[in-house]
Amino acid sequence: MVTGIKGKWIIAHDGEKPRLLRDGVVIIQGNKITHVGKNYNGKVDKWIDAGTHVVSPGFIATHVHAATAPKDKSFIDDVGARHFYMSSLGENLTALGKSIKPEDFHIFAKYSMAELLKSGCTTMVEIGMAPTLGAETAKKYIDEMGMRVVEGLYVEDGSWARDQKANLFTEWHGLDHGLKMLDEAEAFVKKYDGAVDGRLIAALYPSTVDKVSGPLQKAIREKANELKCPVSIHAAQWVVEFQNMIRMYAKTPIQFLAETGLLGPDLIIGHGWAIPGHPLLGYPPEGEGDLKILAESGATVSHDPLVFIKRGNKMHSHSKYMEAGVNLGIGCDTSPQDMLNEMRMASYTSKLADWSCFSGTAAEIHGSATLGGAQAIGRKDLGRIAPGATADIAIINMETLNNVPCRDPVKAIVNSASREDVSHVLVDGKLVIDDGELLVIDEAELVSQVQKTTQAIWDRIPENHYLGQHSDVVSPQSYLPWEPDQ
Numbered sequence: 062m063v064t065g066i067k068g069k070w071i072i073a074h075d076g077e078k079p080r081l082l083r084d085g086v087v088i089i090q091g092n093k094i095t096h097v098g099k100n101y102n103g104k105v106d107k108w109i110d111a112g113t114h115v116v117s118p119g120f121i122a123t124h125v126h127a128a129t130a131p132k133d134k135s136f137i138d139d140v141g142a143r144h145f146y147m148s149s150l151g152e153n154l155t156a157l158g159k160s161i162k163p164e165d166f167h168i169f170a171k172y173s174m175a176e177l178l179k180s181g182c183t184t185m186v187e188i189g190m191a192p193t194l195g196a197e198t199a200k201k202y203i204d205e206m207g208m209r210v211v212e213g214l215y216v217e218d219g220s221w222a223r224d225q226k227a228n229l230f231t232e233w234h235g236l237d238h239g240l241k242m243l244d245e246a247e248a249f250v251k252k253y254d255g256a257v258d259g260r261l262i263a264a265l266y267p268s269t270v271d272k273v274s275g276p277l278q279k280a281i282r283e284k285a286n287e288l289k290c291p292v293s294i295h296a297a298q299w300v301v302e303f304q305n306m307i308r309m310y311a312k313t314p315i316q317f318l319a320e321t322g323l324l325g326p327d328l329i330i331g332h333g334w335a336i337p338g339h340p341l342l343g344y345p346p347e348g349e350g351d352l353k354i355l356a357e358s359g360a361t362v363s364h365d366p367l368v369f370i371k372r373g374n375k376m377h378s379h380s381k382y383m384e385a386g387v388n389l390g391i392g393c394d395t396s397p398q399d400m401l402n403e404m405r406m407a408s409y410t411s412k413l414a415d416w417s418c419f420s421g422t423a424a425e426i427h428g429s430a431t432l433g434g435a436q437a438i439g440r441k442d443l444g445r446i447a448p449g450a451t452a453d454i455a456i457i458n459m460e461t462l463n464n465v466p467c468r469d470p471v472k473a474i475v476n477s478a479s480r481e482d483v484s485h486v487l488v489d490g491k492l493v494i495d496d497g498e499l500l501v502i503d504e505a506e507l508v509s510q511v512q513k514t515t516q517a518i519w520d521r522i523p524e525n526h527y528l529g530q531h532s533d534v535v536s537p538q539s540y541l542p543w544e545p546d547q
């Protein structure tokens with residue numbers, strides 16, 4: 062099967078960097094791109110007419126919680142725990158999380174993949190499906206939804222506990238507890254890496270820097286070197302964690318990762334903003350600080366702006382990390398899981414952080430969402446449109462109300478494009494969205510099921526909130542209900 066795409070613009074790769082090819086063609090044979098140029102004279106079985114569109118590498122979301130994130134929508138907006146510096150971690154999210162029934166994760170996982178595909182995202186680094194759904198079911202859904210997914214099992218030897226209202230600390234369960242989880246995570250990698258025609262990329266997921274002890278981090282590093290798989294961890298993600306790391310080790314989260322050796326080119330850090338010098342921390346950097354440590358290690362920071370914007374916070378700044386030499390990806394973490402929206406937020410927060418129009422440029426942000434993500438998962442064949450690359454592609458219409466007038470489609474992707482402009486998505490050479498329609502699931506049925514499922518979760522919040530609070534107390538409605546007599 063040979064597929065051809067005729068595009069008004071192709072965001073191609075010349076072997077060194079992205080280039081914009083006008084009125085070009087992309088030829089795909091099987092799951093590989095075989096030709097990128099102005100014309101093609103060979104036999105083509107099916108042409109996709111993208112005469113008013115930009116043909117982009119599919120986006121790579123470097124941090125996603127597919128099985129659980131949908132519950133956040135319209136719940137964690139406008140709320141947070143002041144005593145946790147506005148974060149919802151350890152409080153609202155805990156009550157929400159505990160209110161989910163095991164069967165709810167299934168519809169959420171499918172919904173998340175549908176949301177991401179519709180935003181032109183072809184690969185996600187997903188944290189949570191395998192532990193919540195079970196490995197076989199996670200594999201089945203990845204197969205059905207047609208997405209490329211980095212997946213793994215959690216490893217940790219600590220958990221968060223509190224002995225007073227807001228004294229959150231780590232309770233340790235012993236190294237053996239963590240090593241047993243590491244054995245299970247290793248077995249997952251060995252069994253599932255390369256499954257679903259190579260669309261399942263297995264990884265190790267140490268949970269968070271403050272719940273994985275130093276000895277366990279060292280053991281994970283050794284295992285990752287042996288398995289040669291990506292590793293993802295939450296680190297430098299909230300003020301309480303940063304302060305607890307200083308209290309426990311007299312090291313920042315990033316310094317501690319460097320000390321244990323877990324920091325390396327295969328490590329993806331969500332969310333990596335809590336570094337010395339950040340205004341929320343009041344903790345000055347030593348020398349060139351954590352950015353230098355991150356850059357020298359080759360690790361990736363997943364910049365996931367929306368979840369932090371909602372808490373009045375931001376990374377300081379996308380461009381400064383890049384200038385320091387840190388590889389950046391872009392992820393979603395919370396709802397809506399929309400890579401176009403996350404790219405826009407990443408650009409704007411960077412500009413706000415630097416007080417500069419030259420910060421967070423469209424090229425930087427698009428590059429992070431494609432090549433940055435590909436580097437994060439060690440895949441040179443992804444995130445680019447070039448002969449020999451794997452055919453993960455997003456096609457976005459530039460002649461829509463959102464995007465006209467368009468003279469620079471990269472700026473339009475970052476500044477104005479929305480999910481309804483994404484006309485076609487190919488993963489591994491196969492169409493999963495055709496003319497705007499999801500081919501892998503019934504969208505209307507999915508929407509209805511997610512509404513019913515999540516309503517039931519909100520109703521269960523009082524049973525699971527540590528003070529027994531109702532969902533309307535934890536997350537007040539924007540306007541008070543009004544029920545007139547007639």
Ligand SMILES: [Zn+2]
Pocket residue numbers: 124126188295331394
């Ligand atoms: Zn996360």
